[in-house]
Amino acid sequence: MSQDPAITELQEQLAFQEQTIDNLNASLSQQQLDMARLQRSLELLAQQVKNMRQHMSAGHTAPPADEKPPHY
Numbered sequence: 001m002s003q004d005p006a007i008t009e010l011q012e013q014l015a016f017q018e019q020t021i022d023n024l025n026a027s028l029s030q031q032q033l034d035m036a037r038l039q040r041s042l043e044l045l046a047q048q049v050k051n052m053r054q055h056m057s058a059g060h061t062a063p064p065a066d067e068k069p070p071h072y
Helices: 005-057
Strands: none
Touching: none
16 A cells, blocks of 8 residues: 655655754754853853952952963
8 A cells, every 4th residue: 555645745844844853952952051151151250350350449459461470
């Protein structure tokens, strides 16, 4: 018994759409993980800037960025 070609084509399209949805879901999941990691990095950087500002406002000076450490 042979299937109708239209049904076969619909089944192929459905399989392709399911594969596409799975690929998109995997990409979205990875992007969410990346965004969470980037958000955490941003929070850490913001905290570092806040700490540096507090340190400097307390009268301390930060060493210049291009100053070599004492062991050089």
